[in-house]
Amino acid sequence: MKFTGTKNYVSTEDLSMAVNATIALERPLIIKGEPGTGKTLLAIEVAASLGMELIEWHVKSTTKASQGLYEYDAVTRLRDSQLGDERVKDIKNYIKKGKLWEAFESDKQVVLLIDEIDKADIEFPNDLLQELDRMEFYCYETGETIKAKKRPLIIITSNNEKELPDAFLRRCFFHYIQFPDRPTMEGIVKVHYPKIKKALVKDALDLFFDVRKIPGLKKKPSTSELIDWLKLLMSDELPDEILKNADTSKAIPPLYGALLKNEQDVQLLERLAFMSRREQAK
């Protein structure tokens, strides 16, 4: 069982190695990187290429670790008891299974994605230490221990908004997805738009890396923005010359809305363009 990327996903050598180590040693893998470098997509593609089911747990600022295990719906049970419902006799009817329980229970090995773990409270990772380490937990209401039948492949993504505690990191493998260099980027574009003209890709990438080099941008455009932008460029069928003449210092790139998501960044770019035009007029 080895992961080497899929036909929809370009995986670099170091990323493949990290995933393979995770598969072999059954440890959770933490993926960090700039937004838009395909962290979440990785889990989806790993699941697809290994033919496993994917269970996604999206973490929000209000998510508690125990919600991933199970939730006991006491209120419904109390109400049912008043109405004399038969279901009330079995407490199991009121236990709502969480994503971790689901993953542990599965007969086949699954991929569990814990998405954006940094969004939760700083104690969230600490509350999951034991569960991720031993892959088991205890359910107080029913008195049973839920143990993973097959240790799931756990992929955790983080945007670095909060630092993760050391004890948690010790139990995981770590990989930082670096922003792809030019050849990798060309590979990624080819995967997404196989029929795109080579010249267009070249000009677009030139422009894209130029824009990324502008100092002071709040949010540099990343891979996913490039892909969106190319899609727009293709559907618009812009004449080739437009991209060729579009020196970032002179004019803002066509359809910049897909590349720059921040009003201030667009303003910055416009100001730079304006300044360089004035410079030339002199």
Add this chain to the structure above:
Amino acid sequence: MLINLFHTVRSAGVPCTLRELLDLLGALEKNLAFADMEDFYFLSRTILVKDEKNYDKFDRAFEIYFKGIETLEDIFEALIPEDWLRKAFEKELDPEELKKIQSLGGLEKLLEEFKKRLEEQKERHEGGNKWIGTNGTSPFGNNGNNPEGVRVGGEGGNKKAVKVWEQRQFQNLDDSVEIGTRNIKVALRRLRKFARQSADYELDMDGTIKSTARNAGILDINMIPERTNHVKVLIFFDVGGSMDPYIKLCEELFSALKTEFKHLKYFYFHNCVYESVWEDNRRRTQERFLVQDIINKYSADYKVIFVGDATMAPYEITNAGGSIEHWNEEPGGATIRRLCDHFDRVAWLNPVPDDHWDYTSSLCIIRELVDNRMFPLTLKGLEEGMAELSK
């Protein structure tokens, strides 16, 4: 059993433990990386390093460890593709430096000398001023500060020769700050004060049982608001001038504060607090807030934190007109005193190490003004400060 590698990596400052080493051995046993240096590099990095800011340290340690294993000839080949060396070399120098090179007898001679010394040298070298290695002042080596020097390692296209770890792509992710954001946050947690104040959405177990009993057994559900952190913080940052060396530290403190507290107001001042402060450094001249307005607006239960080195000329605190930027009608000390009188809890965090405090007279004055509630901006000091604030 890779114990030497483990120690090299640890001594380079990458925090890894026995557990990771065992993991790495386990991975090797499963043949994840067999007889391939690059695979092994990726594998060990995945397992041993847990934060991208340590990637660069790891790369360096890896290089140190494996340099000894490769044959000297191999390095030699790697380092002397002559045309590459010259090209990269010329690219790195500006015309002025190129002129300086001539003082050493031109590029040709420099390369000659380089080869000669490499032959003489038998082991890896760090520091010093003659041998090829890192951090030295010899003309050859890495990270040195000899303007005529030849940089060794680094860029290159030859895949066999220049290894991934030599590229040190993660150099700028490395930050060896002593107190990280997380540590600060943990210290700040002492300040948390939980209060119930929002819409009701949590089941109040006790209340429900009581009112159900009173209701003769018919269920009556009570809800209460969830507990949220309710501490209110007002913070004054010293910016510019003598605070410049502490920018990184202050940024960390600031980002930790921002995520930790919902009620957080911050203002900036320069050197000493005078009658007005500002919120945005770019608009400090247009948009200023009077300290008197702040005192009127924020109630006494706000916790006040000053962050500054309190290092200036004493008259900047004690005299009217002492400000170096404008004419202040009232000495800065009076403003600080007024803030301390109004707010119940005040702490001054000082990035200057506390054993230097007694040597600066302005620092002593400020310390007296805030009733000795000054704490060094270290983890310990921060904790003491928070304990003072939450008294």
